[in-house]
Amino acid sequence: MKLLTILAALMLANISIAQEYVPSPEVLKSREQFADDRFGIFIHWGIYSMFGQGEWYLNYGPQAEEYMKAAKGFYPSDFNAEEWVSAIKDAGAKYITITTRHHDGFSMFHTAENDYNIVDGTPFKRDILKEIADECHRQGIALHLYYSHLDWVRDDYPQGRTGHSTGRDSGKADWDSYYGFMNRQLTELLTNYGPIRAIWFDGWWDHDEDATPFDWHLPEQYGMIHSLQPGCMVANNHHQAPFAGEDIQIFERDLPGENTAGLSGQEVSRLPLETCNTMNGMWGYKIMDQNYKDTPTLIRYLVKAAGMGANLLLNVGPQPNGELPATALARMKEMGEWLRSYGETIYETEAGPFPAQSWGTTTRKGDRLFVHVMSPETSAILLPIETKIKKAFEYKSGKSVRMTHTGSHTVLHLDSIPTGIDHIIECRL
Template identity: 55%
Template sequence: MKVKTTLLAALMLVSANLFAQQANTPESTYEPTPENLEARKHFADSRFGIFLHWGIYSMFAQGEWYLNTGNLNKDEYAKAASGFYPIRFDADKWVKAFKDAGARYITFTTRHHDGFSMYHTAEGKYNIVDATPFERDVLKELTDACHREGIDVHLYYSILDWIRPDYPIGRTGRNTGRTLKPDYPSYFGFMERQLNELLTGYGDVKAIWLDGYWDHDEDSIPFDWHMPDLYRYVHSIKPECLIGNNHHIYPLVGEDFQMFERDLPGENKSGLSGQDISLLPLEMCETMNGMWGYKVSDTNYKSASQLIQMIVRSAAKGSNLLLNIGPQPNGELPEQSLDRLKSIGQWMRHNGSTIYGTQAGSIAEQPWGVSTDKADTTFVHVLSKVDNEISFPLAAKPRNVLAFEKRTKLPFKYDKKNALLTIKLNVPEGVTDYIIRIEK
């Protein structure tokens, strides 16, 4: 994930001639296959997924950026791998917790910016099987468990690297002690080979979630990542595999969904998601606490009610919510995360039909709440205490207005002249989401 920094942008002179034979080639068009379009719909219907930031950085308990923020030498940092032994990792327990919470998919960090691969790769020994005493492919165990339980698998992959000498250095990762020999064609080939491993060795991978494009967004000479080439390569292996890129700009040709970091679509509170909203499926990613990777001092968890309302607000924008957990170095999920998952699951079992398979609400957001749509039904989600009634514009008089939980009719009146619906209701104290079913 991106971290704000005041470091001056490096001059990327070497990048000017990279892939020179293709530098001026117009960006190709992208025609998704019918299978890809169906995969997009399936993804959009899912509405809730779990993000997992896990790597050897968890050993330091300072978050996933510690190699960078701690000003560590890469060789000293790498020594953590020799002690990484997550003895309490149990893929089946993880997946059961996610499934019970109502999550429909996971996104797992196969390789973060520190360059350590959390799966058994043939591209060097710096991976969880060859570099640690654990010697187990946690990605294989996790994806197998997901496939058994019907949880979709999405894979996060960092396109920037703080340790490889052939990666052309950007705005981050300058002080890790590596020998710089920038060679982007070499690095690009490395990424292709790793993505091939991930797409062919771990069952049905539904999506690739890329991160790090912003590493060169301050270059004085524009850096060409050759994303269309990478996207074509992924789609050549698996046309239906969705591609998203956490670049904080409008989607590029070849991408299949648009993501928003720490913001609902259309908001820009974090300064990372100011881009316009596309017609692609949408996904918002957010943390339960403050960090993506495990940080021992970060216990400032959002309440279960806040997280549930985040799921609701995201769906009301026509977006999925990808909710992050940073597993501990021993392989356990933090207890605070598990507690939140249990509460979310209880709520989703009763109310998930107002979230899964819905579209952005046709009723504009109100001070007291939002709405989601499904076929000829609108679900009004009252998220804060209101007086004895609510009013909002509605194009036509509804057939029925019901309290969702008890399926009892609510008294209402419809002002045809002003196209305004008023509903009488009594929202109990402490309700996370009072849901009204409007049948059109």
């Protein structure tokens, strides 16, 4: 009853505030820290991992009533929060975004809203989110929480364009009931798990084809989040330009301004940017998907994101037994090794002063310009920059690099065409 009273008061208090969003000093600080981080790990984990078919398995045929029975067999005996967070930290990642409730409606945390959760609905009986949150706070890793706006099992969720075959009774849709359920769960997440740096929403797009625009009542919900934790940012993977009240702009499977996957054609804003992508092909664990990107590809993607002033949120889909896949761990370890040598050119940097070039991209930190040469066709690296460079040298060895200036361009003359993952030249402006 106390939780309901608090929730009602917060909702009423924030209706007027949410209409014109002014970020709090705490949120502005979180935005700055987030932008400095540049690298995070995404974790998609739920009972769907038991089927080994990815996180959308329920959408492709099973009845919700049968699917939900899987919770009674979910016992991730090898889950170890300390090992997870340690491996992620060793990878050079600065934050974790984890699925607390995906589209299948299963809560990976202890909720009072129903028994369909990791503590009350499984023989495991442990609050996985609490263990991860405690470990993140202990090891200094920021925690972001993914939360689905849609639900394929609840009758009160107004049916959108997905989840039509799960057996829900669409005649029982009740938006007020469902909206209250979500906000009570969000209140639990922001009350019981310590400092949360961001809520990462997904699912708005489920109603993007409605004849009448669907009102998710986001301003009130966003205002509630900011009131519960003034430093908590709001992000929403809606594939649109940012809405009022949001603090991060997300791009799915593409770098900002690109749209090869058909999900990220929106205009790039001035908010902190994040691109989320997979190590292999799926977000959730898929037993047949071993098509992992190699380490050079992942490192270069991270560098390209940083060159656009964006973070990379790189996904891992844990196995049903609670382990992170061995290949994912190997990739993370190798990325961490690279970042220990070259992280200074990624962390706490801004986008370079000109767009990415055919040879690579740039990042900047004050008067230091880091030239990331990743795919050169010649040893002469053309920089379309008007500011005259005072000196240039190899970042790793400190060896001086010869320069020539032509109009509004500077050319860096390397001894040979680089062949490594990323040949970095530091320039002083």
